[in-house]
Amino acid sequence: MADEKKKANRPVPRVDEESRPFWEACARHELYVQKCRTCGTVFYYPRAFCPEDMSQDFEWLRCSGRGTVYTFTITRQNQSAGFRNKVPYVMAYVELEEGVRMLTNIVDCDPESVTIGMPVEVTFEDVTPEVSVPLFKPATE
Amino acid sequence: MSISRKAALAGVYEHPLRWAPHKTQYQIMAESARGALDDAGLSIKDVNGLFTSGVGGMGIIALAEHLNLNPDFLDSNSIGGSSFVSHTAHAAAAIAAGYCDVALILYGSKWSSDRFAVGTGGGGSGDPPEQFEGCYGPTTVGDYALAAQRHMYEFGTTGEQLAEIAVTTRKHASLNPHAKFRDLISVDDVLASREVSSPLHLLDCCMISDGGGALVVTSAERARDLKKKPVYLLSAAEACTHTSAGMRDITDAAAKQSGPKAMARAGVSHSDFDMAMIYDSFTITVCITLESLGFCQKGEGGAYVQNGRIGLGGELPINTDGGGLSSNHPGMRGIFLVIEAVKQLRGECGERQVKDCALAFCHGTGGTLGLRHSGASLVLGV
Numbered sequence: 001m002a003d004e005k006k007k008a009n010r011p012v013p014r015v016d017e018e019s020r021p022f023w024e025a026c027a028r029h030e031l032y033v034q035k036c037r038t039c040g041t042v043f044y045y046p047r048a049f050c051p052e053d054m055s056q057d058f059e060w061l062r063c064s065g066r067g068t069v070y071t072f073t074i075t076r077q078n079q080s081a082g083f084r085n086k087v088p089y090v091m092a093y094v095e096l097e098e099g100v101r102m103l104t105n106i107v108d109c110d111p112e113s114v115t116i117g118m119p120v121e122v123t124f125e126d127v128t129p130e131v132s133v134p135l136f137k138p139a140t141e
Numbered sequence: 142m143s144i145s146r147k148a149a150l151a152g153v154y155e156h157p158l159r160w161a162p163h164k165t166q167y168q169i170m171a172e173s174a175r176g177a178l179d180d181a182g183l184s185i186k187d188v189n190g191l192f193t194s195g196v197g198g199m200g201i202i203a204l205a206e207h208l209n210l211n212p213d214f215l216d217s218n219s220i221g222g223s224s225f226v227s228h229t230a231h232a233a234a235a236i237a238a239g240y241c242d243v244a245l246i247l248y249g250s251k252w253s254s255d256r257f258a259v260g261t262g263g264g265g266s267g268d269p270p271e272q273f274e275g276c277y278g279p280t281t282v283g284d285y286a287l288a289a290q291r292h293m294y295e296f297g298t299t300g301e302q303l304a305e306i307a308v309t310t311r312k313h314a315s316l317n318p319h320a321k322f323r324d325l326i327s328v329d330d331v332l333a334s335r336e337v338s339s340p341l342h343l344l345d346c347c348m349i350s351d352g353g354g355a356l357v358v359t360s361a362e363r364a365r366d367l368k369k370k371p372v373y374l375l376s377a378a379e380a381c382t383h384t385s386a387g388m389r390d391i392t393d394a395a396a397k398q399s400g401p402k403a404m405a406r407a408g409v410s411h412s413d414f415d416m417a418m419i420y421d422s423f424t425i426t427v428c429i430t431l432e433s434l435g436f437c438q439k440g441e442g443g444a445y446v447q448n449g450r451i452g453l454g455g456e457l458p459i460n461t462d463g464g465g466l467s468s469n470h471p472g473m474r475g476i477f478l479v480i481e482a483v484k485q486l487r488g489e490c491g492e493r494q495v496k497d498c499a500l501a502f503c504h505g506t507g508g509t510l511g512l513r514h515s516g517a518s519l520v521l522g523v
Contacts, residue, residue: 019272044387045270072290073338077282078261086278091278127276
């Protein structure tokens with residue numbers, strides 16, 4: 001695992017007991033958020049309870065994978081490992097169709113072409129054989 | 142229980158160095174402590190409350206050891222750059238409660254000479270949200286840039302308007318002999334500086350310097366017998382904001398929660414302030430903080446900072462020392478907000494003095510606008 005982390009071309013998320021189902025789904029290239037069965041709140045990032053009413057009765061909601069860019073930045077300077085050779089890259093918040101905003105990267109396009117409101121869809125990058133991270137690219141339809 | 146006018150800032154000291162490779166972090170703190178205690182007319186043996194941040198997890202004990210202190214009250218609340226603004230409020234509360242009598246608040250750092258790439262490096266916290274962020278390459282500049290981009294999109298704020306903040310702050314720095322950058326700049330200079338993380342240019346960003354400072358807080362009663370005119374703490378409030386389970390409006394700052402509370406607790410409103418110290422990690426921080434505090438309407442920050450309003454002689458002079466954008470920013474800057482406000486309220490600011498300064502607002506932001514941050518507000522008066 002230590003070797004895999006060294007080989008990875010971006011920092012490997014530290015999967016924990018609360019987030020494991022999310023990351024296991026990502027490894028299958030499926031994106032999930034959570035929905036509280038008590039109050040109906042949809043929430044992200046994943047955790048073991050609803051952050052609105054503390055209920056532990058929630059379901060995993062399979063996302064359509066579609067959303068729009070809420071905001072973004074073209075990062076041109078980052079000295080840290082995994083990114084110093086990636087600049088310029090686009091970091092963004094994407095607002096999913098399910099209503100929540102998630103931090104991500106916009107990939108597979110010219111960074112200069114990214115705009116707020118732009119429709120995007122999820123794509124996955126396998127960082128290690130066990131961990132894949134959700135990224136977004138311009139929507140195809 | 143109100144803490145209004147129960148405690149006062151009796152001594153302040155800003156370390157004059159911006160580059161200190163030949164000193165240690167704790168040496169900078171000790172020198173600052175001596176400076177602030179001299180300013181107050183007190184000695185290190187009078188200190189029985191100790192506050193700091195930016196040290197290791199239990200570094201405050203090592204700091205007490207380094208100064209050979211055995212304080213009755215310790216607080217190393219660590220909420221980013223605003224920590225020292227928060228410490229000031231906590232010190233006043235501790236003094237009002239009788240837990241300590243002379244509180245020493247210290248900061249020292251060598252982030253510049255240690256080459257710590259705080260703005261454009263990475264490094265994870267290990268806290269739960271980090272696993273959903275660190276893999277996307279967030280930088281401090283980038284996290285603020287996310288807020289700037291959205292602010293421009295929603296409200297039509299322009300790069301020129303944000304640049305106006307850097308230009309005004311530089312003008313103030315030109316009047317501060319200790320400021321690191323004192324040559325005047327123009328809006329065009331800001332826009333022509335390289336883009337670090339769009340839409341923020343290099344001159345939209347604070348510097349990284351070395352430095353430090355110290356504050357001495359004591360009871361109002363004791364302060365009246367000391368060397369300098371006491372500056373009273375009239376009120377304080379804190380807040381934090383974060384990704385709100387995926388629902389946060391990125392153009393709001395924690396200041397929206399703490400600012401109005403601090404003003405209400407002091408019984409004052411926006412037009413009463415003679416000056417304000419607004420944490421300027423980036424130009425966008427100032428724009429969004431002024432809006433969130435209610436000095437202007439949401440979305441109007443860009444227009445508000447134009448036409449000299451935030452400059453000396455304007456309606457609300459801010460960051461008269463030159464701020465983090467031009468004077469110093471050794472990783473965290475909250476302590477300097479309080480130091481400059483105190484000097485202004487005492488009338489010690491020479492060429493950059495705000496005329497008849499009697500009421501000042503300080504607001505510290507710690508963390509990043511784009512991910513999560515704290516806000517600490519103080520109302521200070523004479």
